Amino acid sequence: MHYNLAQLFRESIGSTRDYEVDDSFVGPEDGLDRAQGWVRVIRTHEGFLIRAELETQVSLTCSRCLSPFELHSELTMEEESFPSINPMTGRMQDLPGETDGAILLDDQQVLDMGEVLRQYVITEVPIKPLCCEKCLGLCPECGSNQNKEKCKCNAGPADPRWGALVELLTEKQD
Ligand SMILES: [Zn+2]
Ligand SMILES: [Zn+2]
Structure with a gap:
């Protein structure tokens, strides 16, 4: 789930790239989890807008009975993204003021969607995950x-x- 956006950065505002996702990513328990859906990247004035709708299947361990189970979630995201280096000049980019929480690309303009997804999923997972509400534990x-x-x-x-x-x-x- 690595998307190189260097070419898109050279295109005009409003240009888009669509990516179909049926892939694995490193999940919250550091195993390989699955995601399906789509990602759309839109060139904006300063960088990119990243939209995605993804279904994820994440492997977790029940905090009561310690059995592995799968958590299914649906994620809808809309995030801004900025290149850390301006590909035209090769210099560090002057980022606009409001970049808190924005996704930064690496110096090759590669979007690591797997890492973005991992961060999203971590916020979704309960602190004490349960295999089912009525889990009887050990x-x-x-x-x-x-x-x-x-x-x-x-x-x-x-x-x-x-x-x-x-x-x-x-x-x-x-
Ligand atoms: Zn359990
Ligand atoms: Zn016993």
Whole structure:
């Protein structure tokens, strides 16, 4: 997902490039995650406007049961981007005042869309990701995954949600 924008920078304002994305990028857990969709780059007065609509499948680890799971998200982005070096002069570019959060290109005018995507996804991922809302986590005694097997430990209902579940199960048996 590296797009060289050097040629587009030489074109007139409003010129565009469209990129289809069906690619992998380094995700928040440093594995290879997938993204599909499109990226459109528009030449602006000072640099570029980058628009994208992407679906991502990101591998995460559940903070409760430690199992891997996939988080699907849809991202819509519209960001400004500026070359760090003016390709006409080879000098550092005088950037316009408001460049906070803007995407900077490297000195070859290459847009690293994988890195942009990684930053976007990191802001989407919860601090404590869960494989599912009702994840039962690991048994505090034997460490077995309570979603998969019921161990014989006598840990008891440490979590109030367990109590509700036990009640529900006994009701059904009556
Ligand atoms: Zn889980
Ligand atoms: Zn156990």
